[in-house]
Amino acid sequence: MASGSERFRGIDGGHEMDERRAMLCPYCGTSSLRHDRCETCTGFFDPLSRQATQNHMGPWYIRDIEHPFRPGCSYAVMRAMALRGKLGLSTVVRGPTTRQFWELARRAPGIAHVLGVCHACGATASADQPVCVSCGAGFEVEADRQYLGLGEVRELPSLPRTEQSRKESK
Numbered sequence: 001m002a003s004g005s006e007r008f009r010g011i012d013g014g015h016e017m018d019e020r021r022a023m024l025c026p027y028c029g030t031s032s033l034r035h036d037r038c039e040t041c042t043g044f045f046d047p048l049s050r051q052a053t054q055n056h057m058g059p060w061y062i063r064d065i066e067h068p069f070r071p072g073c074s075y076a077v078m079r080a081m082a083l084r085g086k087l088g089l090s091t092v093v094r095g096p097t098t099r100q101f102w103e104l105a106r107r108a109p110g111i112a113h114v115l116g117v118c119h120a121c122g123a124t125a126s127a128d129q130p131v132c133v134s135c136g137a138g139f140e141v142e143a144d145r146q147y148l149g150l151g152e153v154r155e156l157p158s159l160p161r162t163e164q165s166r167k168e169s170k
């Protein structure tokens, strides 16, 4: 059983909580001396702020080295960010339509057309189009924010021993 001090410990090579700092930020996981807001990500800790963040959470992620521990967001948030110019064609994203694999925004179904291009053929598209007029690819996205979009688990072919250990060590 984990003792009190072990409870906050991450994996090997990760960061432990500094327990002289009383608050663990629910948004970025950094420990903070302040009790009202996070010293690192500046998020507020009060219940309404937590609820606001919870409302925006979802299965979409933007690769952002400056905020690597930010929670995922809903499609509505991604779409709004794309429309506000916060996402570009080369922004690296993942979500239900990419099966959670990282992908360029211009190739991510449901995101690319909001940025003005078809994810499949690259033709000009617009945010309110349901399908590509050029290739017929669909732009609609599963709106359920609990839906990760993962593919089914399939058995892998057995590999020679060396190949296998290389894969496992990744």
Ligand SMILES: [Zn+2]
Binding pocket: 025, 026, 027, 028, 029, 030, 038, 039, 040, 041, 042, 043
């Ligand atoms: Zn924080």
Ligand SMILES: [Zn+2]
Binding pocket: 118, 119, 120, 121, 122, 123, 132, 133, 134, 135, 136, 137
């Ligand atoms: Zn197309």
